[in-house]
Amino acid sequence: MVTKSRIPEDTHHSEDTYRMVIERLSELEARNQELREELRQSKTDRQYLETQKVRYEREVRKLRSEIEQMRSPPLIVGTIIDVVDSNRAVVRSSAGPKFLVRTSQFINIDDLKPGVRCTMNQQTLAIVEVLPSAFDSQIYGMEVETRPTETYVDVGGLKEQTIEVREAVELPLKKPHLFEQIGILPPKGILLHGPPGTGKTLLARAVAHETEATFLRVVGSELVQKYIGEGARLVRELFESAKKNAPSIIFIDEIDAIGASRGQETSSGDREVHRTLMQLLAEMDGFDNRGDVKIIGATNRIDILDPALLRPGRFDRIIEIPLPDVEGRLAILRIHTKKITLADDVDLLALARVTEGKNGADLSAICMEAGMFAIRDERPSVTRSDFERAIRKISADFDRNKVSQMASIGTMFA
Numbered sequence: 001m002v003t004k005s006r007i008p009e010d011t012h013h014s015e016d017t018y019r020m021v022i023e024r025l026s027e028l029e030a031r032n033q034e035l036r037e038e039l040r041q042s043k044t045d046r047q048y049l050e051t052q053k054v055r056y057e058r059e060v061r062k063l064r065s066e067i068e069q070m071r072s073p074p075l076i077v078g079t080i081i082d083v084v085d086s087n088r089a090v091v092r093s094s095a096g097p098k099f100l101v102r103t104s105q106f107i108n109i110d111d112l113k114p115g116v117r118c119t120m121n122q123q124t125l126a127i128v129e130v131l132p133s134a135f136d137s138q139i140y141g142m143e144v145e146t147r148p149t150e151t152y153v154d155v156g157g158l159k160e161q162t163i164e165v166r167e168a169v170e171l172p173l174k175k176p177h178l179f180e181q182i183g184i185l186p187p188k189g190i191l192l193h194g195p196p197g198t199g200k201t202l203l204a205r206a207v208a209h210e211t212e213a214t215f216l217r218v219v220g221s222e223l224v225q226k227y228i229g230e231g232a233r234l235v236r237e238l239f240e241s242a243k244k245n246a247p248s249i250i251f252i253d254e255i256d257a258i259g260a261s262r263g264q265e266t267s268s269g270d271r272e273v274h275r276t277l278m279q280l281l282a283e284m285d286g287f288d289n290r291g292d293v294k295i296i297g298a299t300n301r302i303d304i305l306d307p308a309l310l311r312p313g314r315f316d317r318i319i320e321i322p323l324p325d326v327e328g329r330l331a332i333l334r335i336h337t338k339k340i341t342l343a344d345d346v347d348l349l350a351l352a353r354v355t356e357g358k359n360g361a362d363l364s365a366i367c368m369e370a371g372m373f374a375i376r377d378e379r380p381s382v383t384r385s386d387f388e389r390a391i392r393k394i395s396a397d398f399d400r401n402k403v404s405q406m407a408s409i410g411t412m413f414a
């Protein structure tokens, strides 16, 4: 309360003003103090909130990695037998036993119905994923062809190898009585080994064509599944399908992906590959040499194969498919230029001589590239210089791939 003392008017004014200014100043100081306090408090709040935010983010990261951990392969595949309540179900694992398990919180309970396939975490057996109903081996790159089109005339070079494969596969399928007469069993499995692009798949397809057999091709790496028991299941399906469609030839390309020597299985992924290999060995032991299912394996890495695969009664005919020599390269060039209009200056023998080290796939690509150069220049025939350019291009592509492969290996170990 401001009391007015007896002071001359103008003094009163200046005193009042002074007093008001003092009051206003103290109000402002008080306000300033309050604001400082609020600022200090907000800084504390902000720091507190910052700390909370960092802690929360760390929690989220930890939870996320636990979820990823739970969902990381290999997982056990099972089939739901019964849904007990909103977070429990009875599941039969692919290995057979039934379990009462929890469902993880990111599973939509409506998706869980009896008969549905799911995956379970190996440690906790909690259901971590519901699998699509059309969970079919065809998804896994298994090719089934009633009769490939390739024939033996499409295979350049490889004369001895073709004879060996025909004896071991074509003869038992087409003339099994010859083996019965003599009293010997035909080889059960044939292993084709050699560098990439040398004609292993081509030869297998040609023998399937010649024997009018169903050709079932699967790549070994496709049998390495992230779900426990699935690789073995696919192998079983492969052999069942081969028996159902007999006479048939099972062709397992890159067999080293599952057939490599069994070192100390450390990770569950290694154990899963081992299980798949065991299933393959069991299936091979289980079927009859005299039957009308033949199995051909192919690998670029025979040196790492498990000896168990190569013992008699399994892949007991081993045939090397080497890089083509000059005669082989000439034969392959003739095959791949059969339909190409060649200019008079093209000398295939000369080309065969200058392509030392090239495989059949390279030679096929060279012929295709040479044709492309002629098309690009709108010429009616392919000249020698087109082939020379194509050889340089394929070699450059090869070197570039090699460099990028080395670079990616380098970064892996950087």
Ligand SMILES: Nc1ncnc2c1ncn2[C@@H]1O[C@H](COP(=O)(O)OP(=O)(O)OP(=O)(O)O)[C@@H](O)[C@H]1O
Pocket: 154, 155, 156, 157, 158, 195, 196, 197, 198, 199, 200, 201, 202, 203, 253, 298, 299, 300, 332, 335, 359, 360, 361, 362, 364
């Ligand atoms: N001996 C050959 N005669 C004719 N063409 C060949 C020959 N070898 C390879 N080719 C050509 O290269 C292509 C690839 O050959 P193929 O797939 O049979 O090689 P591969 O040995 O199975 O290779 P990978 O080991 O990489 O699977 C064939 O489709 C064919 O066009």
